[in-house]
Amino acid sequence: MKFIFGILSFVTVGLIIGSISQLALLRQLEDSHGIPSLKNDKEADILRLGHVKPEVLSWSPRIILLRNFLSMKECEYLKALGYPHLQNSRVIDDKTGKGVDTKRRTSSGMFLSSKDRKHPMVQAIERRISIYAQVPVENGEPMQILRYEKNQYYEPHLDYFSDTYDLKNNGQRIVTMLMYLSDNIEGGETYFPKGGSGECNCGGKIVKGLSVKPVKGNAVLFWSMGLSGQLDLNSVHKACEVLSGTKWSAVKWMRQRAFHQGNDVRLNAPRYELY
Template identity: 75%
Template sequence: MKFIFGLLTFVTVGLVIGSVSQLALLRKLEDSHDILLWKNDKEAETLRLKYIKPEVLSWSPRIILLHNFLSMEECDYLKAIGSPHLKRSKVVNETTGKYYKSNGRTSSGMFLKWKDRKHPMVQAIEKRISIYAQVPSENGEAIQILRYEKNQYYKAHPDYFLDTFNLKNGGQRIATMLMYIGDNVEGGETYFPWGGSSECNCGGKIVKGISVKPMKGNAVLFWSMGLNGQIDPNSRHGACEVLSGTKWSAVKWMRERPYTFHHLI
């Protein structure tokens, strides 16, 4: 019991420290948005310090909109390498941990392979995700490319796991970086139904919560675990129905511990 209490205390303190560090990072990035001193700085170029503008949407659940997180070239590259390999998306059974096709998720997707991750552009994106999420790169799952066509959607769901099977490799999912890599789409918002009491638009309907319109190059960073080290039910989210056009996105999930790549979906 003492060991478990000590472990929980360690996780909680780590999350608090990480949150404070992240807030300081966000403020620094906001202050540096218009500074032109980054011109010959390769590290700053990788992190897109001159372009990315963080916008805090909510602290409970923790949701941050990162304007211009990806360049147009990066968006087009991710879309190009994902397009030929798309398959019907699956969801996880909360009891068994197994994956299956569901009418609640109608998109198509694919995970980047090891050869894809060796490309300098992908490596830059993954490093950027690690820095902004304040989670080591080795704790991240492979980036998944997703396509939602007209009338497709993903019902509200958590990114954290409730089964024990999926916790064996890397532990719990603690943060998600959802990047928009396409444009000319109506609907398809990322929707957080428990993200406050205000109203928002979701697939042409006015509903309670917070929604983010998919805009090419932008990204949404949110956390599935709270500062107490416990899963956050308010982090449930969904993809609203696409009204017209095609929605393209790329998502990366970050774990508690180093993750070994062997996706089954």
């Protein structure tokens, strides 16, 4: 038995040494043939290549889960930006295009200002969103930071516009990037009733469809328009009730064309607030 154990140990050590040698050889080949390594690659850092793990959750509506989309440092920074400026969340009135209070949405939130958006970390996140969503950076609205406390929620809604004011000025919203900034939350899922025929959890209830649990650093990318360019009614979604903990998130909407904004977004935040 000692002899067999010795042979097995020798073989195991040999395999480990062989694997390390192969990795070293691959690195040498990369260097000698000009194949770029991820080390010291600024673009790779911005996109978090090697960290972000995409998973298609649904093709109709189109929903992609991006694990590790944000670093823990980025999550904390966005929360710190948002906390001092939180106000009651509002929704857009379809007839007037203005923000109104409603019991359908009980969170608090704020939009990043033009000054906030100049910070290198925010710019890196916005570029990352643009690349993964395949929509130019300039088509993005200012990022919104949201906080949901216990018993808070947002009833089922669509992110695209029905009023003519927003369509005339900046075009339709075509894709949403929803990023989770906190952990240890019970409830608070993002629920897509039309996202599948299976069962899932939503605020402690078992329901039909698809839901995504808020996990710090993860993001959900979903489209409000189908491949044909038509608005996708199946993209309806809900922020489920938070049962315990505090749910922080950041949301970025991307438009059909470049987004233009006259005033500081903190002064007229209800104009663009829908999620």
